[in-house]
Amino acid sequence: xxxxxxxxxxxxxxxxxxxxxxxxxxxxxxxxxxxxxxxxxxxxxxxxxxxxxxxxxxxxxxxxxxxxxxxxxxxxxxxxxxxxxxxxxxxxxxxxxxxxxxxxxxxxxxxxxxxxxxxxxxxxxxxxxxxxxxxxxxxxxxxxxxxxxxxxxxxxxxxxxxxxxxxxxxxxxxxxxxxxxxxxxxxxxxxxxxxxxxxxxxxxxxxxxxxxxxxxxxxxxxxxxxxxxxxxxxxxxxxxxxxxxxxxxxxxxxxxxxxxxxxxxxxxxxxxxxxxxxxxxxxxxxxxxxxxxxxxxxxxxxxxxxxxxxxxxxxxxxxxxxxxxxxxxxxxxxxxxxxxxxxxxxxxxxxxxxxxxxxxxxxxxxxxxxxxxxxxxxxxxxxxxxxxxxxxxxxxxxxxxxxxxxxxxxxxxxxxxxxxxxxxxxx
Amino acid sequence: xxxxxxxxxxxxxxxxxxxxxxxxxxxxxxxxxxxxxxxxxxxxxxxxxxxxxxxxxxxxxxxxxxxxxxxxxxxxxxxxxxxxxxxxxxxxxxxxxxxxxxxxxxxxxxxxxxxxxxxxxxxxxxxxxxxxxxxxxxxxx
Numbered sequence: 179x180x181x182x183x184x185x186x187x188x189x190x191x192x193x194x195x196x197x198x199x200x201x202x203x204x205x206x207x208x209x210x211x212x213x214x215x216x217x218x219x220x221x222x223x224x225x226x227x228x229x230x231x232x233x234x235x236x237x238x239x240x241x242x243x244x245x246x247x248x249x250x251x252x253x254x255x256x257x258x259x260x261x262x263x264x265x266x267x268x269x270x271x272x273x274x275x276x277x278x279x280x281x282x283x284x285x286x287x288x289x290x291x292x293x294x295x296x297x298x299x300x301x302x303x304x305x306x307x308x309x310x311x312x313x314x315x316x317x318x319x320x321x322x323x324x325x326x327x328x329x330x331x332x333x334x335x336x337x338x339x340x341x342x343x344x345x346x347x348x349x350x351x352x353x354x355x356x357x358x359x360x361x362x363x364x365x366x367x368x369x370x371x372x373x374x375x376x377x378x379x380x381x382x383x384x385x386x387x388x389x390x391x392x393x394x395x396x397x398x399x400x401x402x403x404x405x406x407x408x409x410x411x412x413x414x415x416x417x418x419x420x421x422x423x424x425x426x427x428x429x430x431x432x433x434x435x436x437x438x439x440x441x442x443x444x445x446x447x448x449x450x451x452x453x454x455x456x457x458x459x460x461x462x463x464x465x466x467x468x469x470x471x472x473x474x475x476x477x478x479x480x481x482x483x484x485x486x487x488x489x490x491x492x493x494x495x496x497x498x499x500x501x502x503x504x505x506x507x508x509x510x511x512x513x514x515x516x517x518x519x520x521x522x523x524x525x526x527x528x529x530x531x532x533x534x535x536x537x538x539x540x541x542x543x544x545x546x547x548x549x550x551x552x553x554x555x556x557x558x559x560x561x562x563x564x565x566x567x568x569x570x571x572x573x574x575x576x577x578x579x580x581x582x583x584x585x586x587x588x589x590x591x592x593x594x595x596x597x598x599x600x601x602x603x604x605x
Numbered sequence: 606x607x608x609x610x611x612x613x614x615x616x617x618x619x620x621x622x623x624x625x626x627x628x629x630x631x632x633x634x635x636x637x638x639x640x641x642x643x644x645x646x647x648x649x650x651x652x653x654x655x656x657x658x659x660x661x662x663x664x665x666x667x668x669x670x671x672x673x674x675x676x677x678x679x680x681x682x683x684x685x686x687x688x689x690x691x692x693x694x695x696x697x698x699x700x701x702x703x704x705x706x707x708x709x710x711x712x713x714x715x716x717x718x719x720x721x722x723x724x725x726x727x728x729x730x731x732x733x734x735x736x737x738x739x740x741x742x743x744x745x746x
Binding site: 183186187189190191193194233237394397400401402403404405408409454458 | 642698700
């Protein structure tokens with residue numbers, strides 16, 4: 179095994195084992211930062227030894243034992259850490275003592291809780307969002323600092339500092355290593371979902387010309403979401419988020435044209451959608467809906483995406499259902515942008531007048547001031563009603579408002595292409 | 606990256622011998638590990654080739670041959686589709702797979718072609734369009 183191959187094998191094992199390793203250590207030492215330090219030391223040892231000795235048969239167990247030994251050594255020198263030191267020692271004895279199936283089973287039982295406690299910690303509201311993203315990708319995703327830095331277009335030392343500061347914040351807060359209590363769970367879970375979706379969107383917005391780590395974030399987010407869905411199978415919003423991501427990701431190959439230009443949903447070649455991911459998304463949505471309860475925003479967005487995914491052609495899209503879903507989503511989120519999307523759906527389902535009635539209400543919405551999609555949508559609807567002069571004015575306004583050059587050109591072109599209205603001339 | 610992992614057939618799988626409960630449990634646990642790790646995309650077992658067929662092509666000619674087929678070691682008994690970051694990760698996962706058969710067995714790991722592999726070249730200018738795609742993504746979502 180040549181050295182670069184051996185390194186890649188260690189990295190591969192790391193991606194598989196790191197979350198479980200850190201979570202298991204954190205359960206013992208009750209300090210996520212320390213757990214990660216010990217895990218990293220074990221990784222260093224693996225990078226030194228495995229290229230020579232080969233990857234061990236049970237790499238996870240090797241890493242855990244190595245980390246615990248390291249912990250014992252480290253804590254030996256800290257008197258205050260006597261209890262942790264003893265606990266690690268006890269655990270190593272038990273691990274060495276061999277395969278007590280009951281103990282192994284017990285360890286397996288609580289690994290789920292440990293992993294959950296870990297992700298709730300890496301996504302803790304105490305931390306700034308970017309720190310939550312970095313910690314989660316590192317500890318749960320097994321990405322290296324370098325990989326995360328490249329993915330987020332941030333210098334590596336900056337990202338490393340971000341992680342150090344985050345671990346310090348967590349250590350100072352002396353947070354219990356646990357799954358949040360029921361009265362906090364919804365809020366804390368929302369934070370985790372937000373982090374995962376942020377990673378997804380960062381990747382989704384990357385282009386093929388970018389560093390490959392960037393679109394890779396889509397896969398990282400999907401993996402994290404799927405892991406979370408297995409850890410919290412009874413949480414509908416988790417399945418909702420996974421469903422949304424699977425379906426959105428399914429369109430990756432169809433979203434971009436041959437010159438890198440974006441392709442609107444209605445114009446996409448649906449043969450290029452990834453039907454494996456569509457299937458997975460629809461299944462995840464089923465799981466969310468089977469759990470019942472009031473639908474949350476991720477589940478609703480997933481349901482909308484599913485409506486598009488189920489339509490073989492754009493003409494077969496169930497716009498009535500989509501309009502109803504946007505209705506619920508608007509109620510749940512109170513978002514004017516969602517209302518705007520609802521207007522588009524209403525227009526598709528019931529005709530442009532219906533959509534326009536809602537858009538007209540939104541023109542006075544302060545949150546949408548300066549938002550180019552508002553006049554853009556209004557312009558389209560007016561055009562469909564043959565009110566071409568008004569439509570042209572709106573589309574030109576939309577073109578002015580957008581910072582995006584190709585989009586500006588698209589809107590200006592659309593404005594120019596509208597027919598002129600006949601004018602009465604005074605005789 | 607995606608990999609297709611193919612479990613090669615053996616005499617038992619070709620004879621339609623069902624796995625024992627213990628084997629099923631072990632394989633089930635392995636599958637579950639992959640699900641929990643978020644890497645398993647799809648996977649199925651395949652019926653023995655006695656239920657299968659082959660279509661042979663020679664220019665415009667087509668010939669159909671019914672199974673069973675004899676070269677057991679080259680046949681496939683099942684597959685997984687997994688999503689991982691590297692060939693090494695696919696290998697490390699599959700080292701953990703329980704032996705699919707009695708005695709000697711084999712699985713084969715093959716990378717799946719994805720859009721980037723087809724040699725589309727993108728110019729550096731297109732990096733500027735990232736912002737546009739972000740806006741479009743919101744519009745399309």
